[in-house]
Amino acid sequence: MNPLLKTGAFAAALVAVCGTGYGVGTAIGPLNLDPAPVAAGHDDRHSPDGETDAATRGTGDAVPAGLQVAQDGYALDLETGTVPAGADRTLRFTVRDADGDPVTRFTTAHGKQLHLIVASRELTTYRHLHPVRAADGTWSTPVDLPDAGGYRVFADFVPADREEKDDGKSPAGLTLGSDLTVTGPYRADRPSAPAATTTVDGYAVTLRGTLRPGTASELTFTVRRDGRPVTGLQPYLGAYGHLVALRAGDLAYLHVHPHEEAHGTALSGPDVAFTADAPSAGTYRLFLDFKVDGTVRTAAFTVRVGAQPPASTPPAPAPEHGTGAPHGH
Structure with a gap:
């Protein structure tokens, strides 16, 4: 089996085991603000684990960044699939190439070899983390997420060889995404309304x-x-x-x-x-x-x-979960 397909199968199996609820007796899914838009001409099929199915969409489609767990011969292997809410844990992952081997050579972009973003499905919790890579290619970073629910993990990076092979038709960098489950009692939340x-x-x-x-x-x-x-x-x-x-x-x-x-x-x-x-x-x-x-x-x-801006600026909302949290380095 292709190593990238193995990664997707592993993610699907993990979600099947852990994704049915966020705590004991909880089976409520995360709240989405809007239906997920689909760009014109895109097939709206997804794999069971929520990742965009690159095989059905085709490699030539302009799929927005972060929707795929694998792209252009690289895959995000998220080793930590679940963490408890409100507890310090270590998040581990590996970027793999088309042969399934860990990628260990990256080009520094915006001051780092890799940027890790973690966001809740409601988009009320946000973390910008800077993990550390071990010699074997495994990245790790401490993470503390306050609320149970569905989260998305984004790895934003530039493989060293991709910069050399870039044909100018697409950005040199890649953003791959994978799902993370935070366990515990779930409470639906919504972000603030639009304001200037x-x-x-x-x-x-x-x-x-x-x-x-x-x-x-x-x-x-x-x-x-x-x-x-x-x-x-x-x-x-x-x-x-x-x-x-x-x-x-x-x-x-x-x-x-x-x-x-x-x-x-x-x-x-x-x-x-x-x-x-x-x-x-x-x-x-x-x-x-x-x-x-x-x-x-x-x-x-x-x-x-696509909508008109607010007529006036309402009072600033109270800080939301995680927006003022310390950043990982």
Whole structure:
């Protein structure tokens, strides 16, 4: 059997055992904000474990990032399939090549060889982690997820040989995704409503720009504290902010690029700008990581793509689960 198919079969078996409930007597699935949109011409069939079935969709289709456990000869082998809610655990995984061997050579991108994102299906809990790779190719990182439910794990990386072989028709980097179950009593949750401003740890972050489907969109975030612009944004992952955008429903992972690179220890602010590509209309969650005084904080936004922006800015919501949590390094 092809090693990539073995990985998918393993994931399917794991979910079949662990995915029926998040705690004793619990059989409620995670809450999706919107049905998962499907790009025109795509076959909407999925494998039993929720991963996009690359075999049925074909390798030539422009499947949004993060929906596949395997792509272009690489597979995400998530060794830790379940963790308990509210407890420190170690998450382990391996990136494998087409022969099933661990990948040990990566190209540094945004300051790291691999970025690991963990998000709940409701998109209320978010973690940006920086795991450590052992000599045998196994990556590991501590993780503490507060609530039971379904989660998605994203590995964002650039294999060293992929950069050399890139034909210019697709990005050099890959984002592979796999499902994670967090056990315990489940309580449905919803993220905040769309708003232009959100507040985290006393920092007010305002979003300007409109995310449009099917085209590159310019987004600018302005950071203020006590009404004054923050000009002390520190370099973080090679820029002055790191943005992750996920589509509600299927949790498609958007390609996002910062406008300004950081150089040395020079400070910047209050604005951080990005270009983002949304594959379709729908609801998206945007998570902006920014660093001030040595601490990384996360500002979360809900954005309706294809809808009109809110007429006025409602009061900033209370911080949501995990958006202000410490970041792994």
